[in-house]
Amino acid sequence: MTAEGRGNGRRSLTRLGLWLVAIASAITSIGFLRGDVWMYLVALLALATVVVSWVAVPRLPHLESTLVIPTYEVVGQGTPTRLVLRSPARRSPRHRLTLTAPGDADPVELVIEPLAAGETRTIDLDLHPAARGVFRERRTTHWTAAPFGLVRRTHTDLSAMTRAIAAGIDDHARVAPGSQPGDGESGRMTVGRSGPDVHALRSWSSGDGTRIHWRTTVRRGSPVVVDRESYERTSLLVVAGPSHPTPEAADAVIARVAGIASRAARDGAEVRLVSSRGADQLLASELEALLPWTVIAEPTSGTSAADHAAAALRPGARVAIVTSDGLTGGAWVAEAARFDVEVVEVEVAPRPSVPRRKPSVPTFSRALAVATMGSLGAGVLCLTAAGVLGSAAATGWLLALGAGAGLGLLRPATFVDVRLRTLVSIGIIAVNGLLAFRSADDGDLALAGATAVCGVALAQLVSSRTRRDALVALGLGPVMVIAAAGFAPTPALVLPTVLTAIAVLLGLGAAARDSLVDDTLPATSLATANSAAGSLLVPVSAAVLLGVVAYLVLPLGSAPTLSGSLLGDSPVSQQSAAERAAQVTPAYFNGSLDLSARGHLPETPAFDVPAGTDGLWRAMTLSQVTNGTWFSMPAQATYTADSSGRITLPTDPAEDGAPTAAVRDYLVRPIGAWNVIAPGPATTVSGLSSVAQVTSDAYSLDASVAPFTVAATARTDVDSLTRAGGGADRSESEWVQLDPSTTQRTVDLARSIVGTTTDRVAMVRAVESWLRANVRYQLDAPLPPNDQNAVDFLLFESHAGFCEHFAAAETILLRSIGVPSRMATGYVASSQNSEASGRITIRASDAHAWVEVWIPGHGWVSSDPTAGSALAAAADQSLVQKLLAGWNRLWSSDSGRRTLAIGLVLLAFVAGAIAFPLRRRRAVAVRRDAEARGVSLEPLAAFARYRAALCADGHQLGPGDGVAEVRRLVTEPALLTALVIVERTLYASTLPPGHVRVATAELLDRRTAALTARRQPIPTR
Amino acid sequence: MTADTLPQALSPAAVTAVAGRLVDNVSEVVRGQSSAVRYLAAAFLSGGHVLIEDTPGNGKTTLAHAFARSVAADFRRVQGAPDLLPSDVTGSSVWNQVSQSFTFVPGPVFSHVLLVDELNRTPPRTQAAFLEAMEEGTVTVDGVSHPLPSPFTVIATQNPLEQHGAYPLPEGQLDRFALRVTLEPLSEDDELRVIRDQVHHATVTDLPPVIDIATWHASCAAVRGVYVAPAVSAYALALVRGTRHHPQIAHGASSRAAISFVRTAQAWAVVSGREYVVPEDLQSIARAALEHRVIGAGAGAGAAIDDILARTPVPLGS
Structure with missing residues (x-):
């Protein structure tokens, strides 16, 4: 006669789910080790979720991490029907049991409080005779812990249990007098109805005497006794009235009457009720519904109440007179005195006033509200980082989030009006929908989708009034992250993703905490x-x-998936970093350089070079200039390795007349760029099968990208020289040619800088230091107007530029006073970027331009006017930009x-x-x-x-x-x-x-x- | 682990766990005396002394012994007898032949847990020796004060029935006991279990220690830090002052009683798993903490204290 509920299986399913997440995390982690950063991020989030679910959720006191249904045993039927609950080894959760009897009787709802482990509890059910019978439908409600600190509410139809109980009772039914033995229809019980005098059959216990029901005993194999119904019942007359000053007082009297009546009924008394005029309506409508099987409501009016009372009285009965106005029963007491009855007078105190107020707070806490806003804000950041939302749109959106939602959620008392909220959310949806529609019309589906998601999220947030609303809004943050990741999985998503995760977890924590005091959940x-x-x-x-x-x-893995900076400038497409680097670098290395172009150089590693070789690594020189564009004559030749694996490069004619210097070997490992670089003019390259000549002194790598050793003479820097030596000068027009658009004031400036100096070293250094003192370094320098010479604009108007502007300016200034010079491009290797392996990493962002000047007796020497120049003032480069630059350096x-x-x-x-x-x-x-x-x-x-x-x-x-x-x-x-x-x-x-x-x-x-x-x-x- | 390596005070939750261990351990041996065991645990954690009063043979000594054994500390036992001298308790100076000087040989009182069996059978002189030890934490012999180890707890037992050859404890000494505990009559089941447990040998001797001195020390420190809201202190004082004006009490409780009352309530709160004292803590221990400190007149001090508890309004804010 027992039934074991299901539910343990559900719990182990939850566990299984958590395990699956953990395994998936491990697999994705392995994926990361193979180089996929995004997989790693996902894995981290999953792991964090698992950790939080396991660590934090059981610590929340109100959550049951187990779902155990106690064992039920129904002993006997009729009044009282006894329900025996036994809890298995674990503590059972609180749940609700609905018992529905046949016929029109109302279902009985039991709230079963948690049972301690191993506890047995007996519940006596006082059921209306009509309700004695099959508990046809049983539903239990459980609250269980779900991952993320959520609480899941499940209804379980315990039909298996029902059948078991019914079958158990049926066992009795078959042997009860008047029943049809063996009709055996499961789920139906007729016993209590057919034998009017049989009250209940139950197991025999000590002291039960001889009332053993032998047939059942034989059938069951254990002693069963029969209880016969007793008709000897006490009776209670409850008199309500006689009058009530206020409806509240009448209410209180009704409540009191109901209490007395139900208690008396439980004790087996027959309850009769007489009311006076004041409570007529209430009695008819409410009391009847309240106590359908114990109270016979007899609405009366006026003085005839006493007659009714008299009629209802029986010898030996008790009378309870319930009043609210300080008057005693009066005439009724006198009436009752005629019988041998016990009179109990109950005076109901006026009920304490309960202030009726509107809820002053929403049903969720501010912590949850703030976390929700954080989640959505981080989601928008994610979409912005992925390049889906423009920064202007994102800024506006975040402002709206801060202002609107902040107003609505942080100050709920001032913004609680539902209509206003609804209006605002409809407005948001409409505006965003319009935007989305227009974007979709323009073919920008990504923007359309993102705008739609943002709109829904904001509307949801603004209209949130319950905890559930807020949780839905909270969940939209991760949706935005996933969407952003789908568009462009860049490292720039890391920070907003982490922020979203924090916000979501904190929000869930806040939600779980809020539920502590929510009476719809089982609290601790x-x-x-x-x-x-x-x-x-x-x-x-x-x-x-x-x-x-x-x-x-x-480690980030070898695949160069990490590109762009953490906080911005992320690519909009999913092209690989290598492809992007290949697109950017030619701006410096394809033989031409446009001074009015602006581009961004990513932090992608380009090469690594041996430690101790920090300084300028030359890729090519540019000597021709027209209208602000510097170039060299292209060359088309391919050089292949000889039998010793060495490629001998042709001697650059520009080097003729230079003193010979020591040649050293440098091992260069190309990572993201494909040209030959060296600290000076290269003579041989080994380790490659072939190189292609680009200009007279520049070579690009062929298809075979492999580490190579380049033999080269390192350039001297002009700053290390004191004066020019004796020797040949190279004053061919190629080295002194001026841009045709060079202005006269530029030439005048050059002359005034140099003054009367004749030594070439001193001249170069004068120009260098003038530039360093008068032009500030600024990466996003203003663009020259179309009709203005770029160098002129730099020298006389903007006074700001970056390496190529400095180099171009110096070259032009030197050439205008007849000094042979040319522009050189390449990279700066900085010892700051040394790795533990003893190599220096050169990144695309280390690309640089400087000047080579012919100094008699020394040949070509390098002069870098950019080095040592003052950075642009803070007004020009904002603090944010500086911080971002520093952050990028640190991050990369x-x-x-x-x-x-x-x-x-x-x-x-x-x-x-x-x-x-x-x-x-x-x-x-x-x-x-x-x-x-x-x-x-x-x-x-x-x-x-x-x-x-x-x-x-x-x-x-x-x-x-x-x-x-x-x-x-x-x-x-x-x-x-x-x-x-x-x-x-x-x-x-x-x-x-x-x-x-x-x-x-x-x-x-x-x-x-x-x-x-x-x-x-x-x-x- | 030594006292040096242990933090000064444990967290309230940790002390609750310590108390739980203590109670569970003692309950292994002492059956069916849950409230007495809890009282003793509270006294232990507040550094107070306990007087166990009951008729002979009901497990007074076993209870005291079980507590003493549960702590891995110095434990001594003194059997009260009319010829017990103060020096038998405190120790005395003896002549050292080698160093040609008096050397102090400490008596049983130099321990962490001192069990005094049948305290009321010791003569007043010896009772006075206990007096100093319990209140001051020092023992003076030949004009020299010797500090007792800390913490120091006296568990005394007395038998209220047998007054022949007994010296009733002076009020001053009774006041030094934080709690007076009486044992509950055992239920049939519990008594049967006790018999089955003890029939082979006294199980108390097998009891393992569950806390060490450092933990005990840290727990006491933590108990002192348990929060007592001003309203709760005022309530405690109201209860104590109530004993001074009650018609059925000839002489009310002292200020020392009030201090000890609140301290013990702090320990009781921790034993009950709370880090703050509620008025119900004071109510729970009121009889044990105050009854022996007042001199009743008429119906008895216990009923008077119950009356005071029922009349004194509990602080409920506003």
């Missing part, structure tokens, strides 16, 4: 509400920190990333060390503040009202009975939690958070209202 009995507040923050922060640190420290080197990781960990420690005492101090300060101001905190007043209501309900609470005594009177978990919060508000060193206090007060007020107009007389125990 004695869990402390505000200790739960900190329980999620630490694991979430730890998981996120771990993820970020791991991301920073672990391995050592920088390690430093960043260590810094983060240290920061976390420091933050923890500071936050912990601060939190404690702040909590104490809040408490002191509240005490000092004598503020009556929200739950306390509500508790006082609830306590008064309990007193009015007949509970004896003296001055010495405090919160603990009240707690003993209640069983509802949410109410127990509320009382713990009241207790903490009164006595603990830290106050519970404000929204918890408010919610507690509201819960208590709801219960107070329910208590004063009690409408649940169905006894459950």
